[in-house]
Amino acid sequence: MTTLETHGEQHLTTAATHEHGWIVESSHPVSTGHVLYVRCVDCGTRRVDLQDHRHPAPVALTRELP
Numbered sequence: 001m002t003t004l005e006t007h008g009e010q011h012l013t014t015a016a017t018h019e020h021g022w023i024v025e026s027s028h029p030v031s032t033g034h035v036l037y038v039r040c041v042d043c044g045t046r047r048v049d050l051q052d053h054r055h056p057a058p059v060a061l062t063r064e065l066p
């Protein structure tokens, strides 16, 4: 007989499961557009985006940095 136990240890994954609300902390111009330093207002995760002037949406340059 097998006993399966599940423990509720999901509380550390909150930052990875919510939808980040990015704000731009700073930016500077580069040859292809602007580099945006963004931070999630909810969990403080940081990321660097490239806002290419030829494309409307920023592209993430880095993974999310907790």
Ligand SMILES: [Zn+2]
Pocket: 015, 018, 019, 020, 021, 040, 041, 042, 043, 044, 045
């Ligand atoms: Zn977040």
